[in-house]
Structures are given as C-alpha cells and as structure tokens.
Amino acid sequence: MKPAYQELIQTVKLLPGTAYEKRERDIQYLMELKTENLLFPYYTEAGLNGRLNYKLTDVHWGWDSPLSQIRGTFTGHWLSAAARIYQETSNMELKAKADHIVAEIARCQQTNGGEWAFPIPEKYLYGVKKGQHFWAPQYVCHKTMMGLLDMYQFAGNQQALDIIKKCADWFLRFTDDISRETMDMMMDIEETGGIMELWADLYAVTKDPKHLELMKRYERPKLTTPLSLGKDVLTNMHANTTIPEIHGCARAYEVTGEDRYRKIVENYWDFAVAKRGTFATGGQTNGEIWTPMLKQSARLSELNQEHCTVYNMIRLADYLFRWTGDAVYLDYIEQNIENGLFAQGFWQARCQDTVCDPAVPDTGIVAYFLPLAAGSQKKWGSKTEDFWCCHCTLVQANARYREFIYYKNDTELTVAQYMPSELCTDFQGTQVKIKQTDFDLCGDCIEIKDIAMAIEDRPNYNKMCFEVSAEDPVGFSVKFRIPWWAKGDMQITVNGEPVAYTEENHFAVLTRKWENDTVTVTIPKGITCWPLPDEKDTVAFLDGPVLLAGLVSEERILFGNINQPETLIKPYHERQWVQWMPAYKTVNQQMGFYLKPIKDIGKEHYTVYFPVKNTGRP
Structure with missing residues (x-):
C-alpha cells in the first residue's frame, strides 16, 4: 500500500511554466541517452558485452566511464526519474525504455548468480570491508536499487521489486558478520548514499523483518548519536554524505514510529539550517562542506552550493513539513527551487539573448556548483562527458517538482x-x-485591453x-x-x-x-536585502524569493540604504511583448550595472553580494 503522501503526489500534474519546461528538457535528455550506454557497466560486470565492438565515442565518460569505480551510478537515477515522469505524463516511449533496462538488469543478475545486480564488482565491497579504499561502492548499489524501487512504485514494474529482494539477500549475508566497529570504519572511508532510506522504503513495501534489520545495520551512530544528544558535528563536514543518511533516519521514523529517529532529523536541520544560516540562494556549503555557523563571508567561492546538496535538503524539508506543518520548510523549498534547481539545471538561452544559431540555442545541462564569489561564472557539465553526481540528482530533481506543491x-x-x-x-x-x-494580466499585446493600459508599471x-x-x-x-x-x-x-x-x-x-x-x-512583493551574517553591510538582492545577480565581473561597492533597497536598484526593461520582465539596474552609483535572476544566468560573469556604504549618493 502506498503512503498517503505518495498517493497524493501521483495525482498532480505540472502545467506550462518554468517547472514544466525543465521537466520537458529532462524527458528529452533521458530519451537522448542511449540504452546500451546506460547498461554498458551492467553488461560488463555480468560478462555480457565481451564480444561487442564499442567505439570509444559510443560510451559514457567522466564518472560513468568504463574504468570509473562508480560507473553505472547514473543509471539508477535515470530509472528513478523515468519512473516518476512516466507516472505523471504516461509517456509510453519512456516507460518502454525503462522497462527494457529493468529486464536487462534482471538478466545480468541471473548471469551473476541470482543476487548481484550491480554495475561494479562484488570485490569492491569486500575490499571496503577489509579497510581498502574504493570509491563509494555501496553508494553505487544504493542508486541502482533506488531506481528499481521507483520503477516498482511509480511504473508498476514487478520485476524491479523482485530484483531488489534478491539484492537484499546478498546484503544481508554481506553484513551478517560485520561488527559495529567495522561498519563505522566502512562508513568513514566511503559514502553509502541513502541506502538506509532504501531499506526503510523496501520494508514499508514488503514488511519483511530482514529488510528492517538491514535498515538498522546501515544507521551511522558516529553521526546520529551526537545529533541525538544535541551536539553539532557538521561544521566543515561533507554535507552530501550526511544528508542522505539523515533521510534514512527520517524514513526510519516513518516506518517504525521511534521518536529517536525524528529527534535526530530535527536536530540535524537545526544545526544545518536554523542555526547555521543560508546564503541568499537559500542554499549552503562551500567546497561540498558545511560552513561554520553564521560565518559565510570567507566561504564565498567558485565552489558554493553543490546541486546534490540543494536537492537533498529540499527532500529533507519535505519530510519535516509533512511531520510538522510548519511553513518555514515550504519557504525553504521555494527559495532553493528558484535559486538552486532552476539556477543549476537545464538552462537554455533565447537566441535574442546571445549570438547563436537559432537552430541550436545555447544550453547548459547542469552546474555542479553555484559560485557566489564576485565575478563568478557557472561551469556547465556536458551531456555525456562528465556524469558528475549532480548529473544524477539533476534528472531526479527535475522529475519531482510536482511533489512539493x-x-x-x-x-x-x-x-x-x-x-x-x-x-x-x-x-x-x-x-x-x-x-x-x-494569472494573466494583459493577454495578447496586440489586442486592445483596458487592463493593459491601467497597469502601466511592472506589478509589485x-x-x-x-x-x-x-x-x-x-x-x-x-x-x-x-x-x-x-x-x-x-x-x-x-x-x-x-x-x-x-x-x-x-x-x-x-x-x-x-x-x-x-x-x-x-x-x-518587493526587493529584500539579504546580508551576510558576519558582514551585515554586504548584501544580496531578492525580488520576492528570486535572487538577483549583478552582471559585473568584479566586486562593486554600492552607495545607499540597505533598509531602502529602492535607493540601490530599480526596475529595468519592464515589458517585452506579453511578459513582465524581471530585470533591474542600479541607481545613484558611480558605475551602474544591470541585474537579473540568477536562475536566468547562463554563461555571463556575475556578482551576487555587494558591500554597501550607507552614505547616500557617492
């Protein structure tokens, strides 16, 4: 039986708007990637592609390349995204592709002996068990099982569930003789992703006690124990290792009712967000780690706000809202969608914005980080050459907007x-x-309407x-x-x-x-100045929940009053055809510049935070 929240989200469909457009580009990307490339590492591990003649240009590269120790990770995320999008859109072509991938993973599992269904060798996990360093093999396994479970729950693929149950039997035996000390060591040297959450999800479906046992084995006491006691262990700690582990505690609370799990989750949020503070984007982290509490000025860089962290913290906020009904979590989700997911994925320029071939508009697939240093520029990954972890959360995130409405x-x-x-x-x-x-204010700009003339300026x-x-x-x-x-x-x-x-x-x-x-x-709505917590006179500008970025390649000192943003910026290029435009420009400055939403920034250099001298005109 599906939980109530899952039954609800499966009755929601996006309508045309930014989220809808991003989801459509997600579908296009999912379909564009070749099935044989998504299955390549699974075939390799099962010995099923030894006689195939692949050209070097025909395979995935980057983190999904044939020699990568986390090859195949992306395929699990692909299945998760495909399953959720199919359930929303009834796209049968996408479902057929996903069902075929599931069937082929089942064939690989059978060839591997009936349990192992993963794109990497078992020896990676046995090596970690001995203290050897491999790149996150249990993380890779989690992503495959996550995608398969979503294929069962959202696309009705029974074979996918059968595969996971056999995988669970392998993991049960693998962990039978692992002491707590050994498991702690394993979790310290490699990410396990959301595997604890996966076991909790599987237990919710099967009610099999051995799946509950796996969930308990994959808790990380070195993280959860101090959190349960109210101790902050997050400063300078890798963020996206820990967030999925807290997802595991969140799901554990839902399937067991144990208050200890809920306390861990709530304390994590308190230390990660409420007490630590966020950037003006709503997000956090620098170089993939949590910044010190309320100290951000020294952490602005080219490596702020990892996309994976944005996506996973939105998911954590979703858990907490469902438990508490507190609107603060919904505000957080909105700010991180607008200035994170929208800003870091599936950007596409209009040809009037850039010099480009109208048939091939300028695009960006995913920005691993969202730089916040002065003069920053987004670095966009390619479709098949990189496959960072953020490519993985990209396809999932843009399949899930409807779930938070x-x-x-x-x-x-x-x-x-x-x-x-x-x-x-x-x-x-x-x-x-x-x-x-x-709400359509004016409709067609050709048709003469009184309302079009009555609303002269961009509505506030x-x-x-x-x-x-x-x-x-x-x-x-x-x-x-x-x-x-x-x-x-x-x-x-x-x-x-x-x-x-x-x-x-x-x-x-x-x-x-x-x-x-x-x-x-x-x-x-209006403009809000969002200061750095440790430099109150250095601010960013938000139009409602939307962060504005200045189109300048260096830091600029502004003159005005941060309590009166209209002394610093004002609307610019308000109207284009039937649309109100979101652009701004500075006022009363020695050298002016323009600002636009960071989600609309493609390849321009930009600056987000500006020191302000409250001395009036320069």
Missing part, C-alpha cells in the same frame, strides 16, 4: 508552492479537481488563479502559504469577490463548501 489530510488541502499545476483528489468521497495557473505582486471544481458541493479548508517575502497582506477573491480569511501560522485559510469556484491569490 500540495499536501492534504482528510479536512484540508495545503497549497505549498505557487507553481502551475493540476491536482485531482477527493474529500469525503467527493472528487475534487484544482487547477493552478499564473505575484498573482495566481485557482479553479476548484467538485462533483458535488463539499466542505474543506484550503491553506495558502503566506511566504516570508510577502510585503503586506495577501489578497484573496472567490468568484471575483474579496473574501476574509483566517491567518494561521503563516497560512491564509479558507473554509467553505466548494463546487465550481475561482480563487485568485495576490501576494505583494
């Missing part, structure tokens, strides 16, 4: 993210459909429209998130009439009988 229980629906989408669900046995779209609000339709009138509450960046009270209308709402813990709550109703939600 809505949450519900028996009596209320929470609108967590303002993202064009459609939800089909039920309340009290009555089918309910909710369609969320961006975000506005969404919700069409609610029910088979029969049914009562329930809708909770609209009041975001941290709102510059005043939200305005809500139902069928064109303003309505009062109850404000509860940063949500605007409407309780009524719904049938065929149209709701508009207007959120006032």
